Amino acid sequence: MAAESGMTEMGDRPVIDAELVRRTARLARLEVTEDEIPGLVDHLEKMLDLVEQLELTESKTSHEQLASARMDGEKLSLSKWREDVVAGESDPGGPRRPEKLGENAPDWRDGSFVTPRVVGGD
Amino acid sequence: MVNDAASSLPDPGATSHEVLAHLQSGKCTTKALISEYLNFLETTGKRLGAVVEVFSQSALQEAEASDARRMAGETLGVLEGIPFTAKMNICTEEGTTDASSAMLAGFEAGVDATVVQKMRSAGAILVGKSSCDEFAMGASNESSAHGVVRNPWDESRVPGGSSGGAAALAGAFGWAIHLGSDTGGSIRQPAAFCSATGMKPTWGRVSRRGLIAFGSSLDQIGPLARDAKDCQIALEVLQGSDPLDATSLSFSESSKEPIRKIGWIRQGFGEGIDASIREQVEAARSILEKDGIEFVEVSLPTMAQANACYQVIATAEASSNLARYDGIHVGKRLSSNDLEELYSSSRSSGFGAEVRRRILLGTFVLSSGYIDAYYGRAQSVRQEIREEILSALDDVDALMMPVSPFAPFKIGERIDDPLALYACDILTVTANLAGVPAVAVPCAFDNEGLPVGMQWLGKHGDDHRLLQLASLWQELNDTWKSVPQGGQS
Structure with a gap:
């Protein structure tokens, strides 16, 4: 069932069903209700119909060729790293109002994000 | 004073x-x-x-x-x-x-x-x-x-x-x-x-x-x-390179000469494009031709796949980017004693239906077993789209087509049909996939008095050349000057 057939063919169409939607939702950290599932199955089906238009031409550009993609004029260079130092409040991009970090958190105590207990417990 | x-x-x-x-x-x-x-x-x-x-x-x-x-x-x-x-x-x-x-x-x-x-x-x-x-x-x-x-x-x-x-x-x-x-x-x-x-x-x-x-x-x-x-x-x-955005760059125009030769994208005027839109943009072409702009027909066959390619890449990237909204660091949180449940309930409550649909599709195309068939393929098609656009721009200064295949629609008309909404993008996504600049200008008003727009795409870095062309158009045609009745305060 899995489409691991390489780059030139779309492979077998996966079966879009409630189980696939539930599994994908779990991966996406989303809850889906039973009422929502038929609509989501239908939507995914239609989207895959659309996506199956993706056909490579004879040149069969490979995934690997992307690394040497033509970059006319852009000269994308990763040589412009900024200094690896913590920006101060007066630096561009520095934390001008560091307390904002906590103000936007749903639960923030004593300088830390609060989460449910993940280890141990009662 | x-x-x-x-x-x-x-x-x-x-x-x-x-x-x-x-x-x-x-x-x-x-x-x-x-x-x-x-x-x-x-x-x-x-x-x-x-x-x-x-x-x-x-x-x-x-x-x-x-x-x-x-x-x-x-x-x-x-x-x-x-x-x-x-x-x-x-x-x-x-x-x-x-x-x-x-x-x-x-x-x-x-x-x-x-x-x-x-x-x-x-x-x-x-x-x-x-x-x-x-x-x-x-x-x-x-x-x-x-x-x-x-x-x-x-x-x-x-x-x-x-x-x-x-x-x-x-x-x-x-x-x-x-x-x-x-x-x-x-x-x-x-x-x-x-x-x-x-x-x-x-x-x-x-x-x-x-x-x-x-x-x-x-x-x-x-x-x-x-x-x-x-x-x-x-x-x-x-514009300009920003030390706080590693993907930002300074660009220069490919030429100082004004744009005089435009590629007329055949696929921008084909099936699915309303006749009234085609007619208005064709009329704009005639005005530009009278001013001495040369037009040549250009075919971009990969444009037919651009929307599908975009849907895969954009939703994949969205599912990644929106993973950060977990109910912990920022944003909406629903209370729960279980961390996994807190993530999923907070995200489901905070995101609207369309965002949830896109995250789901993006997660699917990136998931094990499907990533090569969908995301990998879309990346390869994207490269072909890009090559095709850049090759076309070797022979002309800019490419031209409408912006939208149809006029502004009624509120509620398409909201229950996501694919009908995605069809709005079929003429615009190409510029994003290729990374090239594009400018949209008012072209005319249709028979119902609704705005019609057209766009030009240019070579990487030719943003100002495109805007000069747009300025020339706006000297030749004053559609852009209109202000709607009731638009004023």
Whole structure:
């Protein structure tokens, strides 16, 4: 069932069903209700119909060729790293109002994000 | 000194550059100008649902400071006194930046995005935040947590999206620059629907530091305004490499010569494009030809796949970018004693239906067993689309086609059919996939009095050449000058 057939063919169409939607939702950290599932199955089906238009031409550009993609004029260079130092409040991009970090958190105590207990417990 | 009461304000449809001259000649103060613009936002802007927050107090204070600088003969910025807005997904120190999502309700960035800093440094005055589709995902501005936005030319119709608030403001009234973002057409399509001018710069030309990310290989901030010259002035301010955005670069134009040879994209006028749109853009071609612009037919067969390719890449990147909204660090949280349940319940409650659909598709195309067949294939097709566009641009200075396949539609008409909404993007996504600049301009009004837009795509870095072409068009045709009835405050 899995489409691991390489780059030139779309492979077998996966079966879009409630189980696939539930599994994908779990991966996406989303809850889906039973009422929502038929609509989501239908939507995914239609989207895959659309996506199956993706056909490579004879040149069969490979995934690997992307690394040497033509970059006319852009000269994308990763040589412009900024200094690896913590920006101060007066630096561009520095934390001008560091307390904002906590103000936007749903639960923030004593300088830390609060989460449910993940280890141990009662 | 100009007496506020006696000052003469610019016409409602005046461009930013006309307003700059107006202020410079002393016909009105910046305070009077900003005061009137705030009035427009509070009345028409809010009635259209286009503006979410209005910064009256700070804007008036900045206007007074600007007047004082002008009086003192100090050096003034190139946008001194011009009002500007930022889309709800662009961070501002003042107000909230919630990307029109309940997930980020009340989020205060506490810092200006680089583009906002640059506008301020140029003397422009931040007057408010414009509504958009949730997380910039949409083509009708019906998925904003702040409600629908209405088209100023027909308030029963959508303004386009996702920068629908910015476009509705720019279409309804002049004077200002509006910062939007364009991932698959989100500046150009609403500009076309609202009869505004909108620019998607070359990917990387404008810093995205402070933009709430949607699809990082596609997202680009750009201006919406009355005319191409306004966009040109704004782009001069906004562009340039930013040490805080490693994907930003400084570009130069491929040539100093004006654009004289345009490729007419055959696929932009084929099946699925309304006849009235085709006719109006063909009429524009004739006007340009009479001015000596040469047209050649260009075929871009891969355009047929652009929308499918975009849907895979944009949703994959969105599912990644939006993974950070977990209910822990920022955003909405539902209480739970279990961490996994807290994540999923908070995310499901915070994200709207369209965002959830896109995250699901994006997660699917990236999931084990399907990534090569869908995401990998889309990346390869993207490379082919890019090669095809760049090859076409070897022979011509720019490429031309409509912006939208159809006119602005009624609110609610497509909202229950996501694929019908995605069809809005079929002519705009190509520029994003190729990373090339594109500018949308008002072309005409159709038989129902609805705006029709057209766009030009150019070589990487040819943003200003495109805007010069757009300015030439706007000298030859004055569609862009129209202001809707009722658009004024």
